[in-house]
Amino acid sequence: MKGVVFTEFMDMVEEVFSDDVLDEIIEKADLPNDGAYTTVGTYDHQEIVRLVVALSETSNMPLPDLLATFGKHLLGQFVKGYPQFFDEAKDAFDFLSNIDSYIHVEVLKLYPDAELPKFYHEQHSDKHLSMYYQSSRHFEDLAVGLIEGTLAHFNTEGTVSKSEAQWQGEDAIKFDIHLN
Ligand code: HEM
Incomplete structure (x- = not known):
């Protein structure tokens, strides 16, 4: 890490x-x-x-609460350190849908030894996005805080729930993000 x-x-x-x-x-x-x-x-x-x-x-x-608090803090630091990623996105779902294909790809150029998770997403409607997370590090509670911080950054209200799921036959953690 x-x-x-x-x-x-x-x-x-x-x-x-x-x-x-x-x-x-x-x-x-x-x-x-x-x-x-x-x-x-x-x-x-x-x-x-x-x-x-x-x-x-x-x-x-509780550990999950602390990790989520840390995730929110970290997101705030990312906004300061990498404002362009946020400015380029049209809304919270656009930003979140680009983590795996763009943001973490750029992170890997800056830090070639970074250990990053995999994310897949399914957008069901303009108010419901599912994200599937796979990482041997199991920082899903950190991800919850990062997602909550993202919603707050884009002045979007909503809820994030977490469940165990599968993505293409592999275990994954699924986040369901519902906007109000
Ligand atoms: C501009 C925004 C972002 C930047 C610059 C960024 C950058 C990073 C960096 C530097 C790490 C550490 C890698 C390592 O320690 O080797 C990391 C890890 C991680 N990132 Fe991002 N990230 C961003 C947004 C997000 C968002 C919004 C999420 C949540 C959906 C996310 C999920 C994670 C998770 C969960 C990890 C921990 C490693 C793991 O779970 O395997 N990131 N990210």
């Missing part, structure tokens, strides 16, 4: 919780490098899992 994900996670912990909570979870997670990450480095994704689990224990907040 790219270091940028770690540095953004730590920023979120400082912002939403405190410096003390950050110190506490770094200690608790017992990380190989004591929590020193550079944005361009690449680290074992289990380390971010350990940090999120430690934060869940310290804050008594």
Whole structure:
């Protein structure tokens, strides 16, 4: 996992919780490098899992809620760092439908060692989009937050639900996004 994900996670912990909570979870997670990450480095994704689990224990907040909160924060940072991707999209569904075929493709050019998930989509109507997610890292709760952050960015109200599904014979997580 790219270091940028770690540095953004730590920023979120400082912002939403405190410096003390950050110190506490770094200690608790017992990380190989004591929590020193550079944005361009690449680290074992289990380390971010350990940090999120430690934060869940310290804050008594459920893991899925924390990952979704982090996803929303991360989306806000993507808006600042990569405004062109958002400006080019005509609405939230247009943006979300282009993650796999365009946005993550561009990300891979910037960070050739990025480990990105696969997304497939089916648009049922202008108010209902299904996205199928496949990743060995199982960050579906992070994806929920990224999708919710996307809806908020495009000033669109709606709900995101998650279920287990199959895409072309392979296990996948399905997100159903319904706009109000
Ligand atoms: C401009 C927008 C976006 C940018 C620049 C971006 C970039 C990235 C980067 C740099 C990573 C880390 C890769 C690694 O650590 O090796 C990542 C991972 C990920 N991205 Fe995106 N992303 C964007 C939008 C989204 C959106 C809207 C979603 C949700 C639908 C999404 C879903 C994910 C997930 C779930 C991961 C974690 C890795 C995994 O699940 O396997 N991304 N993305």
